[in-house]
Amino acid sequence: MWTRSTQRTWHIKCDCCGEEIPYIWKLPAINGKVPPGGIRYASTKEITDEEGTIDWVKLRESVYYQCQLCEGRMDWNAADQDRRNQSGRYIQMNENGDPSYEFFNYNAIAHAPWPELITKWKEATIARSRGDLSKLENFVRKQLAEAWNESDYMSDEVQENARGGYLLGEKWEPEGGDEPLLFLTCDVQKDHYYVVVRAWCVINGVLQSRLIEREKVVSVGAIRDLADKWQITQNGIRGSRVFMDGNYNTGQVQRIAADNGWMVFRGDKAMDFRHQDGLRRIYSDVQYIDIGEGTREAKGGRYAGQVRFSKHSALNRLSLIRSIKTEDDKMVWTYADNAGSVYERQINAWHRISKTAPDGKRFYDFINRDSKDDHYGDAEQQQVVCAAMAGLVGVSGADNSEDDA
Ligand SMILES: [Zn+2]
Numbered sequence: 195m196w197t198r199s200t201q202r203t204w205h206i207k208c209d210c211c212g213e214e215i216p217y218i219w220k221l222p223a224i225n226g227k228v229p230p231g232g233i234r235y236a237s238t239k240e241i242t243d244e245e246g247t248i249d250w251v252k253l254r255e256s257v258y259y260q261c262q263l264c265e266g267r268m269d270w271n272a273a274d275q276d277r278r279n280q281s282g283r284y285i286q287m288n289e290n291g292d293p294s295y296e297f298f299n300y301n302a303i304a305h306a307p308w309p310e311l312i313t314k315w316k317e318a319t320i321a322r323s324r325g326d327l328s329k330l331e332n333f334v335r336k337q338l339a340e341a342w343n344e345s346d347y348m349s350d351e352v353q354e355n356a357r358g359g360y361l362l363g364e365k366w367e368p369e370g371g372d373e374p375l376l377f378l379t380c381d382v383q384k385d386h387y388y389v390v391v392r393a394w395c396v397i398n399g400v401l402q403s404r405l406i407e408r409e410k411v412v413s414v415g416a417i418r419d420l421a422d423k424w425q426i427t428q429n430g431i432r433g434s435r436v437f438m439d440g441n442y443n444t445g446q447v448q449r450i451a452a453d454n455g456w457m458v459f460r461g462d463k464a465m466d467f468r469h470q471d472g473l474r475r476i477y478s479d480v481q482y483i484d485i486g487e488g489t490r491e492a493k494g495g496r497y498a499g500q501v502r503f504s505k506h507s508a509l510n511r512l513s514l515i516r517s518i519k520t521e522d523d524k525m526v527w528t529y530a531d532n533a534g535s536v537y538e539r540q541i542n543a544w545h546r547i548s549k550t551a552p553d554g555k556r557f558y559d560f561i562n563r564d565s566k567d568d569h570y571g572d573a574e575q576q577q578v579v580c581a582a583m584a585g586l587v588g589v590s591g592a593d594n595s596e597d598d599a
Contacts (some may be wrong), residue, residue, distance in 0.1 A: 196299075196341075197554075200291035202284035204300035209278070210266025214285065217303035218262060219338050231262025233303065235312050239521065245370070246399030253316060254309035270308035279304060302337040311337060322347065323518055323526075324401050325511035325578065325587045345548045345556040355538075356516060358404055358528025366393050366404050375584055376406065378421050378436045379459070379576035381569040382447055386412045387438075388540075390573035391424055394581045400520055401586055403577075405529035408537050408570055414450055428455040431482060431499040437576055440500065448485045452498040458483070459576050461505040476507040477579050501583070508575040509560045511587055513546050515578065536570070543568030 205214040220232035236256035241249045259268040268274070284298055302311055314337065318329035331342045360366075366374050374393035381388040391407040407420055417436070421428055427435045430452065440447040440458035451458045457480075467478040481500045515527045529537065543564035550556050562568060581587045 195295060196297055197288075198292050199288065199295035199297035200293060201287040202296065202298045203287050204282055204298075204304055205285045206278040206282040206304070208261040208264060208266060209268045209274070210261055211264035213261075213263050214283075215262060216285075217259070217301060219301070219303070221262065229262075230265045231260050233308065233312065233315075234258055234260050242399065244398075246397070248316070248399070250313060250316075253312060257308045257312040259303070259308070272307070275305070299339055301339045306337070320399075322514070325515040325518075325581075327510075327514065341555060343556040344558055356525045356528045357531045357533075358525070360404065360528075360530055361532050362405070362407055362530040364406070364530070366395070366406065368395050368397050368402070370398050372396065374404070375581075375586070376424050376426050376435065377577055377580040377584075378417070378424070378426050379573045379580065380417060380436070380438045381572040381576075382439050382442050383569065384443075386410055387414075387417060388569035388573055389417055389420055390570060390577060391420060391426070392574070392577045394577075394584065394586050396586065400526060401515070401581075402520070402526045403515070403528070403581070405533055408529075408533055408573075410569075414454065418454060430455040430457070431480065431497055434499070435580065437501075437580060439572060439576065445485075448483050448498040448500065449496075451500075452483075452485045452496045458498050458500040459579065460500060460502045461508070461572075461575070462502045463506075464502070464504050465507060466504055467502060476504045476511070476582055478502040501579075503576075503579040505575070506560065508578050509544055509546075510558060511582070512575055512578045513544075513558075513560075515587070539564065540568050540570035541574050543571045 203216045205216050207213065208215050218232045221229045234257070236253055238248075241252045241256070243249070257270060259270070260266070261268065282304070314333055318333045321327075321329040327344065327347060330347055331344075334340050334342050368374065372395060374395035376391060376393050378389060378391045380390075387410070389407065389409050389411055390405065392403060393406050394401065394403045396402075406424065409416075409420065411417060411420075418428075421436050427433050434455055434457045436454070436456040437459045438447050438451055438456055440451075440460050448458055450456070466474040466476050468474050469479050478501055481502070483498045483500050485496050485498050516525070518526045520526055529541075544560045544562050546558050546560055548556055549559045578587060
């Protein structure tokens with residue numbers, strides 16, 4: 195509809211050159227460089243201290259608008275914003291627009307305080323760096339009044355090689371970070387298991403992750419040995435950082451989990467799950483499965499904790515996290531140099547492909563090009579859900595319902 199319409203867009207006169215311009219957030223990059231013009235603000239380096247704490251006041255004070263024509267500077271205050279709007283008008287952007295589709299467009303730069311906008315933008319980009327695009331989507335739709343194209347905000351190139359310069363079995367003691375959190379996840383096959391132990395840590399405000407172990411084992415005892423070796427919590431429904439995929443051989447996996455103090459994961463087609471607190475997350479609340487049900491042990495009171503998660507959202511977050519680099523150009527999500535070719539092949543079994551919806555929006559979908567051989571990839575998806583449950587990867591869609599536009 196917008197494409198066919200007159201596309202009348204709100205313009206103001208630049209304080210510096212006097213030309214009529216629409217407020218833009220920023221122009222699309224040309225050859226990797228963003229042209230001048232749009233909302234400008236201090237870089238992450240300028241507003242972040244050594245501990246990774248952001249000076250929000252400094253960020254808010256740094257914001258201004260740069261004219262996309264003369265590169266002149268316009269500062270924000272309510273009176274100036276109002277004055278510019280007084281002499282503003284809608285200009286038809288689509289010369290061949292169908293006059294029966296009069297569409298008017300303006301964005302929040304025309305009416306909202308810029309310090310507030312930049313705060314929301316920064317929060318959204320921080321969430322993005324944690325693998326959560328929902329805040330950015332909310333910002334683009336509601337503040338910028340633009341269509342959301344997921345593919346514009348994710349790098350097309352997922353790093354297929356993310357060797358981190360360390361070996362399997364190495365303890366990770368990052369400088370300037372908290373103690374890393376370790377999770378063990380496990381893909382279940384008929385008579386063997388693919389186990390991944392991965393560590394997650396926020397270092398100077400940036401989430402980073404390392405592969406600690408990856409192993410194909412043939413017994414439950416071998417999984418327990420790995421969990422014990424890394425002192426990973428195994429207290430069942432009272433707290434466990436060991437998770438088994440329960441989509442195959444469900445009943446048996448639930449019993450193994452209950453016996454060992456582990457949890458069960460069930461990948462699901464849902465995009466997210468509503469929790470008791472009203473928020474939607476990529477994983478469900480814990481369900482308690484009475485594994486004695488229908489058997490002689492029914493009175494035994496043995497329970498397995500089970501969590502459902504969105505396969506699609508987990509894949510999306512994993513691929514987003516795998517495309518992010520730190521300020522010094524290192525991948526945030528890595529694996530050991532000797533993780534091996536089987537591991538490397540399996541974690542890349544799922545391929546992200548850009549698709550276009552009938553309404554023209556672009557989004558990502560995933561196809562499994564190696565479905566018989568994606569086991570470590572499944573264990574890595576589960577790891578992302580673990581990180582989300584630990585609050586390291588953002589809450590999904592938390593503010594999508596909030597109407598503040
Ligand atoms: Zn100008």
